[in-house]
Amino acid sequence: MTIALFSDVHANLPAFEAFLADIDRRKPDAIYCLGDLVGYNIWPNEIIAAIRARGIATLAGNHDLKTNGYAYELILPDNSLYLNTLPRHIRLEYQLVDKPLNIVLAHGSTRTINEYILEDMDESYVLDLMNEAKADILCVGHSHLPYHRVMGDKQVINTGSVGKPKDSDPRGGYVLLTVEDDIKVEFIRFAYDIEKAANAILQSPLPDELADRLRKAY
Template identity: 65%
Template sequence: MKIALFSDVHANHPAFEAFLSDLDREKLDAVYCLGDLIGYNIWPNEVIAEVRRRGIATLAGNHDLRTNEYAYELVAPDNRAFLSTLPAHIKLEYRLHDQNITIVMAHGSTRSINEYVLEELDENYILEMMREAKADVLCVGHSHKPYHRVLRDADKVKHVINIGSVGKPKDGNPHGCYVLLSIDEDCGLSDPQAVHVEFRRVPYDVEKAMQAIFDSPLPDELASRLLNAN
């Protein structure tokens, strides 16, 4: 089983187009978006329209719910209605050898849309959150900083994955980031090799995305952040 996970496009259509071109070369079982389709750039309607056209299951991000910002004012009424229907979490269950494996997706965390599940977060805190959510694999976005962390919980191995950002990376690499997640059905939950995570980086026309910010009422500093990925 192989699925693609992406997040935090933030209305960056040039980055989104490059991501989709890369995505379409893969043979996938499913694609999921972990939120923040809008914010920080001028193409929210183009991004939302393509997500809707493709029928991509999508979570609500914190920016998708902010109704008092310039970026939200750009969103067409039908797309605003779409954003208002997005769920907070997605949960998947797969058969893994002789056990079930549960994948839980959230934008920030399972507890709050605005919480950052950073790589250095206390292990006991994360495990408590994952037990609460009944998650073997927790996939999040929001921080724009990709990582894959493997934790042990009794006789199980658990995985925490931040899938990074397609449209506004903050890890020093300006190329868009998404994840290909593969599950090996022949492994058990105690085997760390049961879950394979590939981080894909996709170059795009950063200058075009920056110029769109300069030509808009958005703060110019957002453009430099695209180039510096911070």
């Protein structure tokens, strides 16, 4: 079974449309969003409409729960209600040939939506958090920095960001996770019309710096 995991779209419609086209071409068995549909660009309602039309299971991100800040006033009341009813975690339970496998999806961490689980975080802390959550694989977003970390029989995957990467690669990114006897993690990057997204920021009341951040991925 192949699962697509993505996060941190941040109202970037050109990036999200390119992501959907890539997903439609690859045809994964399931798709999950780890949150942050809105903030930092002008298309929050279009992103939410597409997520809802496709029935993509989605977590709440920290930006999804804000009521003010970058372009939150653009969000329609019905979409605000939708964002406020999103779950904080999703648990996927599999039975492999010789053992069960529990995959837990969170935006920041299983403890708090705002916590960064970074690649170099103290291993004992991460393992404690995962044991507490009964997670064999923990999938997160929030930092916009993709990585795959293996700690014995535990794994952490950060999906990176569809709409606002911060790893110096401006292309959008997501993860394909294949669940078989051996777990396969593939990081996908895709090109999109960055200038369209950047110019939308420049022509809006949003800070011009956000356009530079899109172009340079920081």
